[in-house]
Amino acid sequence: MEKSTSQKMQLGLFVILGLSIFVVTIYFIGNKQNMFGNTTQIHAVFSNVNGLQVGNSVRYSGISAGTVRDIKMVNDTLIRVTMVIDDKIISHIKKNAIAAITSDGLVGNMIINIIPGKQDDVPVQSGDVITTYSRIRTDDILETLNVTNENAAMLTADLLKITKEITQGKGTVGLLINDSLMAKDLKATMHYLKITGKGTSESVQNLNTLIASLQDRNNVIGVLNDTAVAGNIRNIVHRLDRSGAEMEKVIANLNTTITHIKEGKGALNYLSNDPKLVQQIDSTMTNLNQASLKLNENLEALKHNFLLRGYFKKLEKERVKANKKE
Structure with missing residues (x-):
């Protein structure tokens, strides 16, 4: 039985509508997967992808930027994820950007969210590997x-x-x-500790007052705190020390002299121990006094002698002139 024209038209419209829907679907899917636009591949290395799959979205600061192209195990601890990023967005992603795997909502699919770095840097190039951050699972x-x-x-x-x-x-x-008894004892102990603490506080206050008074320049300790006074006292003590050393030398010399006198050495020993020498010295001094008196008498007699009288008068005139000039 041949098909009618209306049936053939319905079949043609159905095929055309189905192809149109298929093309539109392919276009939207390809557009979502960045299959028809200009794209750039960059990479990120994670220790755990947390269920991330090929085809999941990649976002930059919350904006859809591309998709996950490939997930490959590098070794037993590292996983390399390849991302396809739209060229309209790639110029805004810098080399110091950070990639993190997050969920799309509370129970949504896992996605990669790229966060800008804190400092400005150059844009990423094709094949670059950006830094990653692993969230707590x-x-x-x-x-x-x-x-x-x-x-x-x-x-x-x-x-x-x-x-x-x-x-x-x-x-x-x-x-x-x-134990109520122990509680009472503890209470009494605390009371005595309070009293003791009060006494200690008063003692400390008195001690502080005493220490403060030591800084007063009106007392002895305060004077000693003066650097100038301390320097003068130091000089006095140094001089006393030197004087003491000199006195010790003098005393040693005196002791030596006294020892010599006691041992019969020197004139002092004879003067102090030989009575005959003392008598001789006394008689000598007596004779000297007598001779001096006689010499004075002779000089007086010579003054009155008519031969030397002119000489002595001349000496007297010269003495008078000398006194007038003074």
């Missing part, structure tokens, strides 16, 4: 919370044990809480 958070819960449970058990012993009067704290 949910598993790590749960593991940490599990450890924290276990530690909190152990701490709670210990606290329950301690509080139970305290209520039963065990240990020092339990005795302090339950």
Whole structure:
């Protein structure tokens, strides 16, 4: 049975509509995957991609910038992710940008979010590897919370044990809480400590006053604090030391002289120990006095002698002239 013209037209419209939808779909998918525009490939190395897949979005500061082209294991700890970035966006991405794997919403797909660096830098080039930042995974958070819960449970058990012993009067704290006599003794002790502390405070205050008075220049210690006075005292002590040394030398010389006198050496020994010599000296001095008197008498007689009288008058006139000139 041959198909009617209307059926053939309906079939042609259906095929055309299906092809149109297919082309539009391919266009939107290709546009989303940056298959038809000018793109640049850059790379990032992660230790864990957290479920990231090829085809997931790449965003720069929250703006769609490209897609994930390839995910490849470098070694047992590093994973290399290749990203295709639109050339309209690539000029804004600098070499110090940081790539981080995040989720698109609370339960969305994993995406790569590129964050600008803190300082200005040159734009990235094709094939560059940018710095990465790994966020804390949910598993790590749960593991940490599990450890924290276990530690909190152990701490709670210990606290329950301690509080139970305290209520039963065990240990020092339990005795302090339950023993009224010890509480009174402790109260009395604190009272005496307060009194002692007050006395100590007064003593410290008096000591501070005493120390402050030492700085007063009106007392002896205050004078000694003066550098000029201290220097003068130091000089006086130095001179006294030198004088003492000289006195010791003089005393040593006197001791030597006295020793010589006692041992019969020198004239002093004869003068002090030989009475005959003393008598001779006395008689000599007596004779000298007598001779001096006689010499004075002879000179007086010569003055009255008519032969020498002119000479003595001449001497007297010269003495008078000398006195007038003075």
